[in-house]
Amino acid sequence: MSDDSIITIRGLRNSFGEQVIHDNLDLDVKRGEILGVVGGSGTGKSVLMRSIIGLQVPETGEVQVLNENMIGREEDEAKNIRRRWGVLFQNGALFSTLTVAENVEVPIREYFPFIKPPLLDEIASYKIAMSGLSADAGPKFPSELSGGMRKRAGLARALALDPELLFLDEPTAGLDPIGAAAFDDLILALQKRLELTVFLITHDLDTLWAICDRVAVLADKKVVAVGTIEELLALDHPWIQEYFNGPRGRAAAAGLKGH
Amino acid sequence: MTAPPTTADVGPDASVHRCVGSITIARAASTQREIDAAPDPLVLDLSGVEKMDTVGAWVIYRAIRDRGAKVVGAKGDVEALLKRAPEYDRPTQVRPDERPGHLRVLEELGGWVVDAGKTMVGLVAFLGAVLIGFYDVIRHPKRIRLTAVISRFDVVGVRALGIIGLMSFLIGIVVGQQGAVQLEQFGAEIYTINLIGRITVRELGTLMTAIMVAGRSGSAFAAQIGTMKITEEIDAMRTIGVSPIEALVLPRMIAAVVMMPLLSFYAMVMSLLGGGIYVWVDLGIPPLTFIQRLQEVTPLRDLWVGLIKAPVFGFIIALTGCFQGMLVQGNSEEVGTKTTAAVVQAIFLVIVIDAVFAVFFSQVGWI
Numbered sequence: 127m128s129d130d131s132i133i134t135i136r137g138l139r140n141s142f143g144e145q146v147i148h149d150n151l152d153l154d155v156k157r158g159e160i161l162g163v164v165g166g167s168g169t170g171k172s173v174l175m176r177s178i179i180g181l182q183v184p185e186t187g188e189v190q191v192l193n194e195n196m197i198g199r200e201e202d203e204a205k206n207i208r209r210r211w212g213v214l215f216q217n218g219a220l221f222s223t224l225t226v227a228e229n230v231e232v233p234i235r236e237y238f239p240f241i242k243p244p245l246l247d248e249i250a251s252y253k254i255a256m257s258g259l260s261a262d263a264g265p266k267f268p269s270e271l272s273g274g275m276r277k278r279a280g281l282a283r284a285l286a287l288d289p290e291l292l293f294l295d296e297p298t299a300g301l302d303p304i305g306a307a308a309f310d311d312l313i314l315a316l317q318k319r320l321e322l323t324v325f326l327i328t329h330d331l332d333t334l335w336a337i338c339d340r341v342a343v344l345a346d347k348k349v350v351a352v353g354t355i356e357e358l359l360a361l362d363h364p365w366i367q368e369y370f371n372g373p374r375g376r377a378a379a380a381g382l383k384g385h
Numbered sequence: 386m387t388a389p390p391t392t393a394d395v396g397p398d399a400s401v402h403r404c405v406g407s408i409t410i411a412r413a414a415s416t417q418r419e420i421d422a423a424p425d426p427l428v429l430d431l432s433g434v435e436k437m438d439t440v441g442a443w444v445i446y447r448a449i450r451d452r453g454a455k456v457v458g459a460k461g462d463v464e465a466l467l468k469r470a471p472e473y474d475r476p477t478q479v480r481p482d483e484r485p486g487h488l489r490v491l492e493e494l495g496g497w498v499v500d501a502g503k504t505m506v507g508l509v510a511f512l513g514a515v516l517i518g519f520y521d522v523i524r525h526p527k528r529i530r531l532t533a534v535i536s537r538f539d540v541v542g543v544r545a546l547g548i549i550g551l552m553s554f555l556i557g558i559v560v561g562q563q564g565a566v567q568l569e570q571f572g573a574e575i576y577t578i579n580l581i582g583r584i585t586v587r588e589l590g591t592l593m594t595a596i597m598v599a600g601r602s603g604s605a606f607a608a609q610i611g612t613m614k615i616t617e618e619i620d621a622m623r624t625i626g627v628s629p630i631e632a633l634v635l636p637r638m639i640a641a642v643v644m645m646p647l648l649s650f651y652a653m654v655m656s657l658l659g660g661g662i663y664v665w666v667d668l669g670i671p672p673l674t675f676i677q678r679l680q681e682v683t684p685l686r687d688l689w690v691g692l693i694k695a696p697v698f699g700f701i702i703a704l705t706g707c708f709q710g711m712l713v714q715g716n717s718e719e720v721g722t723k724t725t726a727a728v729v730q731a732i733f734l735v736i737v738i739d740a741v742f743a744v745f746f747s748q749v750g751w752i
Contacts, residue, residue: 222715222716222717222718223716223718225479225480225481227477227478227479227480228479228480231479234410237410238410238411238413238414240414240415241410241413241414242414245413245414245417245444245447247479248443248447248476249413249440249443250477250479251473251475251476251477252439252440252443252470252473252474253439254475254477255472255473255474255475255477256439256473260475261475261476261477261478262477262478263477264477264478264479265477265478265479265480265481265482266481267716268716269715269716287410288409288410288438288439288440319465319469320439
């Protein structure tokens, strides 16, 4: 457990009934990196994320986030750790009865009730602008937004409290290639500017090539390999080879080299 | 980071406010208050700032933008954050525009009228679609989804037996007890049996069952169909070529229409049972006498009056439930409001139709 590791997972085990999802899973996320998490459908990428952020209590194992042990924490203590991270759920998970700006204000109101409306509204505007939404998106309701806008709004909410750590669950799924590339750029720019650590679940090979510092591969109920894509390519794990060297993997790699 | 303040470029009459420590979201409100309290012209000395986040930068930036404050001593990250703040200065509205109060009242009133009109038209259109669906299914009986219908029988009918039985039993007792209290004053407590027999068979058995079915099944219809609308399952059905009316609405309609008379009859029996036990225990009228007297004073016609209404009520409950479910659009809150609307409309319409039936039966002499 080195000092620069922001998430440390040791011996994690998750199962639903008979079905074991994770068994003896270890993973470290280093401060300041963008870690991509890949794996076939059903390998438990989302469950892993839910275990880290405390939505799923693992059977056994140790999860440390920001040097704090997350298992068996009292809700009050967990709250203080929770405000240091932001989560973007797969479909945004925006509160459907609140406008985009109000959605962004929810975490701020929750943790800092002393911040009063004029400043609060300005902070919301600021975060909305930061996530690349136009100003007229603020008073809109989530049902009036397109998929890409909803993700950006979710990102604005995730960034509301200036988190150190950002969890993204398939941020580019369901976006058109141009929108997905723009979203990748946005994440990369924000990560640089705000010095974020990003835990990114994705299926998008372009995203992996474009923005991830390291990639963790989930297979056989554990993390079978972590490293840069070049390092992973050197391994002869069949799934990794098929994933990165399949037709889509090669196209994504070629696309990046062409830049 | 704790170098002394640079005062070189600060005018002599300027008030210097020193910001120290961390200027982050946690201290945003207090930092804002301190800056507000400092007089103009203002100079902010940031040399003592150890940590700053985007919200802290925003608070400082506001002072620069709104009050022309000067900033000195900003270094490294702090300077970088401040430099980027104006880039994101694009004020956005938090809530959609709102009209003044008196206009809003008028607008809402108008909205209600329009909505009520649209609902009526929509309900009639939906009724038409359902009838066409019925007609198609009757012409091609193979298209009836038997499994769906039977599973609805189970949900709407069989599983309601417990609660409807208990409710009816208690209603029988209440009617008996209330009647007995009043009639005893005239020494006419034997007429309690007339009261129990006629009111439960003719009115309460069917009406209370309808209210319970509206609450149990009408709401479930609206919520199930509404959720399917939100998750685009209905659209998927249409694209595949499955008619949602046939697959979802008709089984529910059939189940409600068939189950309502059966449940109503069962409710009547349970009410009579409750009333019978009450008069036995409290008034000392033995069950045999109760049954004999019941036969004498409750005409069979009352049973028909009760049972004829039941399928009509079932039809209304299923119609409003499915109709409101189909109206759901957009967000999850809609499912809730439409479910509520389904139950309220169903009960309201059931009572209106019940009144119409009452007038009708008395006009034709079935008193």
